Amino acid sequence: MMRASHIQLKPQDIVVMLKLVALGKQSWSQQQLSRELGLSQSEVSQALRRASYARLYSHTKRVNRSALLEFLQHGVAYTFPQQPGPLVRGIPTAHAAAPLNHIIHASAPYVWPHPQGTLLGQAIIPLIPSVPQACLADPVLYELLALVDAIRVGKAREQAIARKELVNVFAESDV
Numbered sequence: 779m780m781r782a783s784h785i786q787l788k789p790q791d792i793v794v795m796l797k798l799v800a801l802g803k804q805s806w807s808q809q810q811l812s813r814e815l816g817l818s819q820s821e822v823s824q825a826l827r828r829a830s831y832a833r834l835y836s837h838t839k840r841v842n843r844s845a846l847l848e849f850l851q852h853g854v855a856y857t858f859p860q861q862p863g864p865l866v867r868g869i870p871t872a873h874a875a876a877p878l879n880h881i882i883h884a885s886a887p888y889v890w891p892h893p894q895g896t897l898l899g900q901a902i903i904p905l906i907p908s909v910p911q912a913c914l915a916d917p918v919l920y921e922l923l924a925l926v927d928a929i930r931v932g933k934a935r936e937q938a939i940a941r942k943e944l945v946n947v948f949a950e951s952d953v
Contacts, residue, residue, distance in 0.1 A: 785831045789858050789905035790817055792850075792926070793912075794825040795834055798841045800918035802951050806839075814915065816908025847948050850926055851941045860902055860930045862888060868895035869910045871902050873936050875924035877943050882936060888927065902927055921947060 797815055798806070808826070812819045829835035834846045868889030869875075873882040874897065887899035892910040904910060905923070913920035925947065928940035 785828055787828055787832055787834075787857065788825070790815075790821055791825040791829050791832075791834075792854065792858070793817075793905050793909060793923070794822060795829055795841055795846050796922045796926070797912070797916070797919055798835075799843070799846070799948065799951050800916055800922060815906075815912050817906070843948060847944065850929065850944060854926055855930050855937070858905060858930060860927070862886070862931060863901035863903070865898055866891045866895075866901045867898055868892045868901065869913065870897050870899065871904070871924045872928040872931055872940075874899060876921060877947075878924065878928055878936070878940060881939055881943075888931060902931055918947075918951070 793815060794811060794817075797811060808819050808822045811817070811822045815822070817825070826835055830837060832845075832849075834842050834849065836842065866889060868891045870879065870887055871890050872888040873879060873884050874887035874889065887897055888902045889895055889897050889899035890904045890910040890913075891901050894910075894914070905926070909923055913923060922944070925940045925944045929937050929944075932940060
């Protein structure tokens with residue numbers, strides 16, 4: 779049992795919430811989330827509990843979309859910051875991935891290090907290690923996490939564009 783004085787969001791909580799946004803109105807189980815995100819069922823359960831405590835999720839299996847969007851737009855860069863690392867082969871993220879790669883043209887792409895990667899770019903450590911694999915199987919989750927990475931690592935211009943695109947993706951999803 780978690781004591782209220784020790785409950786803090788963890789990176790996997792954000793990934794779980796974004797997966798629920800990506801699923802829209804589809805039914806889901808903790809076992810499914812566990813399998814698709816590469817987390818244990820216990821990690822999924824704890825993520826849902828912490829998200830509920832933070833008012834990002836309710837026990838009626840609903841994401842508090844406005845609270846999550848506000849957190850992603852204004853808090854994720856401070857809570858889970860990231861700095862670009864060395865050049866590696868990986869999967870494009872942030873402004874190197876859709877939808878931002880159609881809007882922002884930068885010479886230094888960002889990537890999640892991954893053996894199936896197709897692009898050489900600066901390494902961005904994903905929120906959790908299983909993000910690249912989960913995103914290869916879920917294009918909506920990929921788009922959401924790439925936008926979150928743009929907010930985590932981008933300059934002011936990239937962050938502003940990513941925030942706007944995140945609002946658009948949330949508006950298009952059916953949660």
